[in-house]
Amino acid sequence: MIVTDATTLVDSPLNDSPLVESRLIDGKAFAEGLRGRVANAAAAFSDKAGRKAGLAVVLVGEDPASQVYVRSKGKQTVASGMASFEHKLPADATEAELLAVVEALNADPAVDGILVQLPLPAHIDEQVVIAAINPDKDVDGFHVVNVGRLATGLPGFVPCTPLGCLMLLKDRLGSLSGLDAVVIGRSNIVGKPMAQLLLAESCTVTVAHSRTKDLAEVVRRADIVVAAVGRPEMVKGDWIKPGATVIDVGINRVPAAEEGKTRLVGDVDFASVSQTAGAITPVPGGVGPMTIAVLLRNTMVAAYRNAGLAFDADAL
Numbered sequence: 299m300i301v302t303d304a305t306t307l308v309d310s311p312l313n314d315s316p317l318v319e320s321r322l323i324d325g326k327a328f329a330e331g332l333r334g335r336v337a338n339a340a341a342a343f344s345d346k347a348g349r350k351a352g353l354a355v356v357l358v359g360e361d362p363a364s365q366v367y368v369r370s371k372g373k374q375t376v377a378s379g380m381a382s383f384e385h386k387l388p389a390d391a392t393e394a395e396l397l398a399v400v401e402a403l404n405a406d407p408a409v410d411g412i413l414v415q416l417p418l419p420a421h422i423d424e425q426v427v428i429a430a431i432n433p434d435k436d437v438d439g440f441h442v443v444n445v446g447r448l449a450t451g452l453p454g455f456v457p458c459t460p461l462g463c464l465m466l467l468k469d470r471l472g473s474l475s476g477l478d479a480v481v482i483g484r485s486n487i488v489g490k491p492m493a494q495l496l497l498a499e500s501c502t503v504t505v506a507h508s509r510t511k512d513l514a515e516v517v518r519r520a521d522i523v524v525a526a527v528g529r530p531e532m533v534k535g536d537w538i539k540p541g542a543t544v545i546d547v548g549i550n551r552v553p554a555a556e557e558g559k560t561r562l563v564g565d566v567d568f569a570s571v572s573q574t575a576g577a578i579t580p581v582p583g584g585v586g587p588m589t590i591a592v593l594l595r596n597t598m599v600a601a602y603r604n605a606g607l608a609f610d611a612d613a614l
Contacts (some may be wrong), residue, residue, distance in 0.1 A: 323466050323545075323577050325584040329591035332465070335614050336594045340379035343601055351601030353411040353437070353594070354403045356420065358396060359389035364415050369562060371413070371590055378594050380601075392423045397430050403431040410604050411437035411597035434604060437596035439491070441591055446600045448494050453611075455596050460492035462588025463524055464499070470543060470577050471522075475500040480517050482506050482528035482533065482565070488547055492524050513537075524563035535570025544571055544578040547585050566606040 344350050355374045358366050368384065375382040386397050391512050396414070403412045412435045418424050428436075433443035439455040447454030467474060479501040483489035487506060496503045508527055517523055517537040526547035527531050538544060548565030564581035572578050579585055595614045604608035 302463075302601075305601075315489060321572060321577055323470055323543075323579045323584060325462070325466060325579055326587045328466060328469060329462075329587035332588075332591040332595060332614065333374065336591070336598050337596050339602075339609070339614060343598070343605070343607070344379065346607055347605045349408065350379065350381040351411075351598055352406075352409045353382040353413065353597045354385065354406075354409045356385045356387070356396070356399055356412070356414045358387045358391055359419055360417070361417075364417075368415055371593065372536075374590050374594060375597075380594070380597065389419050390407065391419075391422075393426065393515060396422060396427055399426065400430045403444060404435065409435065409472045410566075410601035411435055413438050413593065417547045423453070435600060437593060437600055440486070445486075448491060451498060455600070456495065457487055457491045458592040458596065459488050459547060459585065460495055461527075462592045462598075463547065463585055465592070466494045466545065466579065466585070466588065467522060467543065468499075473499075474522070476502070477521040478502050478504075478519055479522040479524070480504045480506055480520035481524045481526065482513070482517065483524075483547070484562070485526065488526040492526065496522070496524075527565050529565055530563050531565070531567040533571060533600065535565040535572075535574050537573050538574040540574055541576035542574070544575045545585060546579050546581050549581060549586060578599070 303396055330488050340351055355368050355371055357364060372384055373383040385425050387396060399410065401460065403409045412431050413428055416424060418427065428440045433441045433442055436455055439457040444454040448456055479496045481493045481503065484505055485509045493503050495504045501522065504516060506513055510516055513538045517533065518539055520539060520542055523538065524545045524547065528548060529551040530552050542564055545565035547567040550563050551560045552563055554561040562582050568580065598614065599609065599611045
């Protein structure tokens with residue numbers, strides 16, 4: 299079980315509570331451990347395959363947030379002992395030009411995983427691009443083939459954020475079998491795959507959203523709450539069953555007390571929910587660090603499969 303240090307909680311009502319360490323789920327620490335296991339697997343792969351596992355990231359345009367994210371992915375890929383390939387296209391690149399890059403990466407034996415950074419410029423159809431990626435190199439888990447594999451219980455790639463959430467839940471709770479889970483949010487990237495993962499763990503799963511009638515009452519019955527709706531501090535303390543485990547996927551930037559400044563908050567009102575929850579992920583430092591770590595994990599799994607080498611994915 300991995301928990302965080304109380305000093306990471308600035309202005310939290312839990313600062314003076316002896317329960318701080320037992321309640322917080324530290325995604326940053328878990329992600330660091332996962333990256334270490336990936337690095338060990340990457341070294342073993344290089345010895346067996348005679349090459350490094352490779353992750354290719356394609357960026358279209360100059361979006362600042364996407365640029366930062368791509369740089370971080372590249373650094374962590376290299377730090378884990380894998381090869382990083384970055385392909386940058388201008389914002390006015392055509393869909394055909396992007397598809398040509400994807401096709402080249404599909405055919406490149408040095409590339410095990412392909413990630414096209416989203417969002418794409420409005421003139422490019424994201425679904426067409428995702429569909430063009432070889433499903434066995436689709437380490438983002440967005441291809442319809444991998445979506446189908448997840449829904450039917452077949453081996454495939456799962457989107458990184460929900461898989462990271464599941465890892466944190468299982469690390470905290472052990473078996474999830476029989477637990478009542480509510481996922482707030484129905485996106486293809488988080489909400490829907492999160493529900494499928496929880497079903498596979500034998501949870502009783504409800505997918506709720508902003509239009510769910512009496513949403514608070516629906517959430518109150520849950521042993522596990524995963525909030526991924528994109529509304530700052532929407533989930534309140536009186537929505538939470540005492541002792542429930544709360545996973546906050548939201549990353550929202552809101553005005554800070556100091557004029558002209560902003561701060562990051564989740565979809566959960568941490569100050570109130572942390573008083574009732576048995577365990578909770580903070581924002582930042584909870585789910586966020588898991589996304590790239592799981593991307594590296596997926597790439598490592600892809601590398602072994604693409605090379606025809608035996609590998610226990612559960613070891614990661």
